[in-house]
Amino acid sequence: EVQLVDSGGGLVQPGGSLRLSCAASGFTFTNYWMTWVRQAPGKGLEWVANIKQDGSEKYYMDSVKGRFTISRDNANHSLYLQMDSLRAEDTAVYYCARTFGPRYSDYWGQGTLVTVSS
């Protein structure tokens, strides 16, 4: 059974850092792109970043470029999102997702809430 378990969210002050993790199981992790998507409270979904199977290519939405870093540990079937210089507008539930292509995502984690507030 495919499972993605998101963790690492919490309350952080503006300008602070947080590292999200996504533990994958039930599929061959190295065969898939992986993606982070976020959803601010009461708002829609927003694509954040993608990473290729071997980690050699990474892509970001404009507003997080230079602040967020997506990475993966294929040996441990894990995906990460290092978030630095956090802003109030980064407050959201963050989901990891298994991605084809990147064309679409067929399995999603349960999400982890990040709150940026003083």
Added chain:
Amino acid sequence: QSALTQPRSVSGSPGQSVTISCTGTSSDVGAYNYVSWYQQHPGKAPKLMIYDVTKRPSGVPDRFSGSKSGNTASLTISGLQGEDEADYYCWSFAGSYTMVFGGGTKLTVL
């Protein structure tokens, strides 16, 4: 990376059909056959309903169908059921391995 345009809400009675539109540009929806649709119930993770414009994953009822014309993709739900009430999002490849979502549509089953 501007969001794709979806109607904020649509509604229909049980058994009826509804269509949700998703309008982008010639750089995203119009350029690639890589539009997918997601259903999201409150407090839950999104669920893939349609991918590559028209394809349906295993387990998704054939009441759900997708199409595209020019820069606009559409999701049609026929034979509406109560459990279809949810938020629906379109998502398109936008070139250079970036992706863009629609703003979301709330479907109400009357």
